Amino acid sequence: MNTFTDSGLPWDDYGALRDENLGAYVPDNETLRAVAFVDKGGTSKTTSLAHMGVVADQELGLDTLLIALDGKQNDLATHFGIEGDDLEQATRWPTIAQAFAPNIDQIDERLRSEGDTDDGVLADLAVPTGEGPDLIPASEELDGVDKSLSDIDDPAQRYSFLDDFLSQYVDDQYDLVLIDVPGSTSNVAANALWATKHVFTPVRPSPLDTKQAAKIRAEINEKRERHDFLSDLELTMVVLSQVSSQTKAGRYFLDQFREAFPVELSPVPVRDSQAVINAQLERETLFAHDSDLSSAEEARDQYRQNTAELVRRLGTPGWKDGIEGVDAEATSGPVAESEEVAR
Numbered sequence: 001m002n003t004f005t006d007s008g009l010p011w012d013d014y015g016a017l018r019d020e021n022l023g024a025y026v027p028d029n030e031t032l033r034a035v036a037f038v039d040k041g042g043t044s045k046t047t048s049l050a051h052m053g054v055v056a057d058q059e060l061g062l063d064t065l066l067i068a069l070d071g072k073q074n075d076l077a078t079h080f081g082i083e084g085d086d087l088e089q090a091t092r093w094p095t096i097a098q099a100f101a102p103n104i105d106q107i108d109e110r111l112r113s114e115g116d117t118d119d120g121v122l123a124d125l126a127v128p129t130g131e132g133p134d135l136i137p138a139s140e141e142l143d144g145v146d147k148s149l150s151d152i153d154d155p156a157q158r159y160s161f162l163d164d165f166l167s168q169y170v171d172d173q174y175d176l177v178l179i180d181v182p183g184s185t186s187n188v189a190a191n192a193l194w195a196t197k198h199v200f201t202p203v204r205p206s207p208l209d210t211k212q213a214a215k216i217r218a219e220i221n222e223k224r225e226r227h228d229f230l231s232d233l234e235l236t237m238v239v240l241s242q243v244s245s246q247t248k249a250g251r252y253f254l255d256q257f258r259e260a261f262p263v264e265l266s267p268v269p270v271r272d273s274q275a276v277i278n279a280q281l282e283r284e285t286l287f288a289h290d291s292d293l294s295s296a297e298e299a300r301d302q303y304r305q306n307t308a309e310l311v312r313r314l315g316t317p318g319w320k321d322g323i324e325g326v327d328a329e330a331t332s333g334p335v336a337e338s339e340e341v342a343r
């Protein structure tokens with residue numbers, strides 16, 4: 001998808017970029033897609049997706065769909081205040097679990113013929129977040145889906161359900177799809193990797209976990225090597241979260257990750273802000289949240305810059321080509337690191 005190649009868009013001037021309608025550049029039958037993926041909990045995956053989804057939809061003009069695959073947790077739904085009865089309503093049959101059903105076409109047909117409108121399955125699954133993007137909440141049935149996928153021997157079949165669902169039902173309705181997955185080893189997560197081929201990894205650096213960067217690299221390499229269908233899996237962006245470049249520790253982590261991910265690191269880290277937590281307590285993102293804290297505006301700007309760059313990368317095949325440092329990924333460096341982690 002050469003969405004933004006040769007588009008001449010003002011990527012380094014957010015104010016000017018905001019005046020553009022990036023949705024107009026995404027072909028009608030395609031979507032830009034990414035999955036937030038890292039084998040560690042609490043790294044800001046859900047918070048990042050919520051904020052970046054709002055920026056993409058509200059400020060950059062991309063019709064955005066968030067998809068939650070985190071089973072019982074459903075943190076994206078909570079983030080936007082879809083809880084209690086609202087969540088119960090939103091997760092009545094059909095749910096995202098049906099996207100993994102072999103008879104999804106029949107379900108879609110049935111909904112079209114039964115309803116007053118010609119809305120098919122997607123209209124039943126996606127709910128508005130109230131801040132721009134739509135959300136398909138997770139379903140508790142996903143655990144069962146994961147088990148039944150294990151019974152399918154052919155990997156091309158086992159891992160392609162979500163890709164087929166997006167291509168058939170979502171691509172012509174949205175421009176951007178951002179997916180939240182739990183853990184990294186499930187069949188459902190593998191479906192998300194296949195469907196997106198683009199990994200977005202938020203990291204919350206820890207002074208004790210010195211192998212964090214190597215583990216991220218090793219995990220992507222391991223998926224690429226183990227599964228033929230993931231040979232073109234791309235680590236598209238690594239974002240340091242809850243890190244301030246104003247502090248000594250923040251600068252230390254930034255240096256460390258810049259060295260490990262000279263190409264993939266996002267333009268800026270996202271700082272720690274009490275306003276993020278206050279906004280979440282009110283079930284909204286910083287973009288809907290009234291806060292006088294200067295840290296709120298700083299964090300908003302950081303989400304903006306990172307979202308614009310993520311979108312640019314998703315729509316520019318070969319964006320890594322020719323960037324200094326990219327060779328390190330394809331050659332011995334990361335492999336050596338992954339061996340180190342494995343020991």
Ligand SMILES: Nc1ncnc2c1ncn2[C@@H]1O[C@H](COP(=O)(O)OP(=O)(O)OP(=O)(O)O)[C@@H](O)[C@H]1O
Nearest residue numbers: 040041042043044045046047242271272273276277
């Ligand atoms: N910029 C920020 N400033 C302050 N707190 C933040 C920020 N980003 C995330 N957090 C907090 O960090 C915690 C973890 O965030 P989040 O739930 O988004 O992570 P996650 O990777 O989705 O976790 P899980 O693995 O449980 O799904 C939350 O309590 C959230 O409020």
Ligand SMILES: [Mg+2]
Nearest residue numbers: 045046070075
């Ligand atoms: Mg989460």
